[in-house]
Amino acid sequence: MNGLSTRDVARWSGATYRQLDHWDREDVLTPSVRRTIGSGLPRVYDPVDAALAAVCADLSTLHASLDVMRAVVDRLRMLDVWPDTITVGVDGRIGDLPGWTVPAAARLAATATLYAVAC
Numbered sequence: 001m002n003g004l005s006t007r008d009v010a011r012w013s014g015a016t017y018r019q020l021d022h023w024d025r026e027d028v029l030t031p032s033v034r035r036t037i038g039s040g041l042p043r044v045y046d047p048v049d050a051a052l053a054a055v056c057a058d059l060s061t062l063h064a065s066l067d068v069m070r071a072v073v074d075r076l077r078m079l080d081v082w083p084d085t086i087t088v089g090v091d092g093r094i095g096d097l098p099g100w101t102v103p104a105a106a107r108l109a110a111t112a113t114l115y116a117v118a119c
Contacts, residue, residue: 003033003044013053028070029056
């Protein structure tokens with residue numbers, strides 16, 4: 001099955017294996033290609049998932065809650081083109097408001113480049 005392993009996503013995004021596992025179990029960031037069911041089948045991610053993992057890793061270092069991360073992931077999945085940066089309020093809203101600013105488009109571009117080189 002084509003896609004990125006959890007190890008690849010962790011290495012490229014800056015998230016740990018444990019964070020990726022936790023985010024999947026809490027429905028923050030689920031792999032688009034294949035979720036694990038029990039043990040034995042590894043998760044398989046696509047490049048957008050890896051970019052979203054990088055955004056979540058950025059938010060995690062800012063101590064954002066899982067609800068905030070979930071809102072950001074859901075919003076970015078709906079967009080055709082990611083903005084250069086996103087500002088996230090502590091309540092999870094995205095837009096021009098006080099809050100955290102994290103790169104978005106750069107994460108997606110870097111992940112797509114790394115994925116192209118790997119495949």
